[in-house]
Amino acid sequence: MIYGGKWDRDGLDYKALRNRWHVVARVDEVRDGTPLPVRLLGEDLVLWRSPTGINAWKDYCGHRGAKLSLGCVRNGEIECPYHGWRYSESGQCVKVPAHPDHEPPQQRLVYPHRVTERYGLVWVSLGQPEGDVPAFPEWDDQSFxxxxxxxxxxxxxxxxxxxxxxxxxxxxxxxxxxxxxxxxxxxxxxxxxxxxxxxxxxxxxxxxxxxxxxxxxxxxxxxxxxxxxxxxxxxxxxxxxxxxxxxxxxxxxxxxxxxxxxxxxxxxxxxxxxxxxxxxxxxxxxxxxxxxxxxxxxxxxxxxxxxxxxxxxxxxxxxxxxxxxxxxxxxxxVNTTTITIQPAPADSSRSTSYA
Ligand code: FES
Ligand SMILES: [Fe+2]
Structure with a gap:
């Protein structure tokens, strides 16, 4: 398991919350160049700005498990603080500084979540929300x-x-x-x-x-x-x-x-x-x-x-x-009816050879 949280994930309260939108920050708290750590439902997340907006990922780098929020954002990519691996906003690893002449690994090493900005707030869902973020009735009413x-x-x-x-x-x-x-x-x-x-x-x-x-x-x-x-x-x-x-x-x-x-x-x-x-x-x-x-x-x-x-x-x-x-x-x-156990691929190793 990647994260340890206190939540009892089998509880009905957790189930009711997982597929919802949650506010994790104000938009102006997420500054250029500086990742922001936040916590939601017992999971550590990192918010960071790329050219197309704010990203909300698990606060985790799949190389050695360091927290991306301790790193920085350079040229629209997030850089891990441990070995400097860089990830683009699509979640692709684009740079391994120790091996500049090799193609970066293609495996999944970071975990993006759904994120949207509304009412000056950053909304994240860990699951699959059914609808949009809730309407704020007076938001567009200039008399308020x-x-x-x-x-x-x-x-x-x-x-x-x-x-x-x-x-x-x-x-x-x-x-x-x-x-x-x-x-x-x-x-x-x-x-x-x-x-x-x-x-x-x-x-x-x-x-x-x-x-x-x-x-x-x-x-x-x-x-x-x-x-x-x-x-x-x-x-x-x-x-x-x-x-x-x-x-x-x-x-x-x-x-x-x-x-x-x-x-x-x-x-x-x-x-x-x-x-x-x-x-x-x-x-x-x-x-x-x-x-x-x-x-x-x-x-x-x-x-x-x-x-x-x-x-x-x-x-x-x-x-x-x-x-x-x-x-x-x-x-x-819904969870009970849709869970399927995927067989492990023949070679489930995530290693990349730089020999
Ligand atoms: S742990 Fe992230 S680059 Fe090594
Ligand atoms: Fe009160």
Whole structure:
């Protein structure tokens, strides 16, 4: 095995995540000439820029297993730090400096993954995603100002952190006097959860918030939540007649117990608010959530509903767990039916002779 990760790869949660798109960096973090190491689902990856865009490969060189992220990018090719072998963006080895007069080996020595850039973020899939990256409803709407927040690094499971994002009944306690009043917590009225090709959507959930958005004013906030894929969630929050506060969250499962939360906030009010004012509220809220989510055990989100207690206000969380379980089972069924054992070729040696 090339990589050691902590993930239980037979788990339904892992199965539900593998064929999805995950955010691994902001596009501007991937600089010319410098490979960037990132981690996804217990695997080390390297991001690097070539003439046609960003590449996402396993952080591994098939010569002696060194990490490519310790190397550099020269003339649009990535150079391994150990013996200087160079690879083109197609994954072909194009140079073995110790043997300049010989043809470089043709064997597969590097492992590219699917990668795409969207919303200023780098998205990677370790498997075969069924569709495109999720739509961010306000991205092309010029009446909404967009602000990047985070990434927030939690020593916690990504699915636990998404469920926390979808939870309205924690506001008065975790975000006391900000998103709720601890002396007078809202009773959560029953709401609907709809399931469709675009994931989960709720009807409106209404709560009182003493400091409900970046303006620092009391509001009655009406939330509509969406879950587009297991680690991409979104809400639009109405805090006035026309004011909308939207958040597009991507919780990257770096490891079973390590999540990286990338946020884009979209608001159509407060033109006079500075970016610092907006970020300070976001940072405060996600720091408050961090201590709770990091405390949750087991780390992994239980997909068997009998393992934790649920009440009516947890309906979205219950549907989220059911949906994840169904996605994991569907992925498992596909894997089970398509696995074929390939016989080893007669000469399975990967060596190249330079005699
Ligand atoms: S390990 Fe990469 S060139 Fe030798
Ligand atoms: Fe929260």
């Amino acid at each position: 100002r967009k602000v990047y927040a985070g990434p927030y690094r939690y020593r916690a499971n990504a699915l636990r952190s998404v469920e926390n994002f979808l939870d309205a009944s924690h506001f008065p306690f975790v975000h006391a006097n900000l998103n709720g009043d601890p002396e007078n917590p809202d009773s959560i009225a029953d709401y609907e959860v709809f399931k469709g090709p675009q994931g989960l959507t709720t009807s409106e959930i209404s709560v009182f918030q003493p400091y409900g958005d970046h303006r620092g004013i009391p509001v009655t906030a009406r939330y509509t939540y969406h879950v587009f894929q297991p680690t991409t969630a979104y809400f639009t929050k109405k805090t006035g007649v026309t004011e909308r506060f939207c958040t597009f969250l991507n919780a990257t499962p770096a490891d079973e117990d390590e999540a990286v939360l990338y946020l884009i906030v979209a608001i159509n009010f407060g033109a006079d608010l500075t970016e610092e004012q907006i970020l300070s509220r976001q940072d405060r809220v996600f720091e408050q959530d961090r201590r709770i989510v990091e405390s949750q055990r087991p780390y992994r989100l239980p997909l068997d509903l009998r393992e934790e207690m649920h009440v009516r206000s947890d309906r979205l969380a219950v549907e989220y767990r059911r949906w994840l379980r169904a996605l994991g089972e569907a992925a498992l069924a």
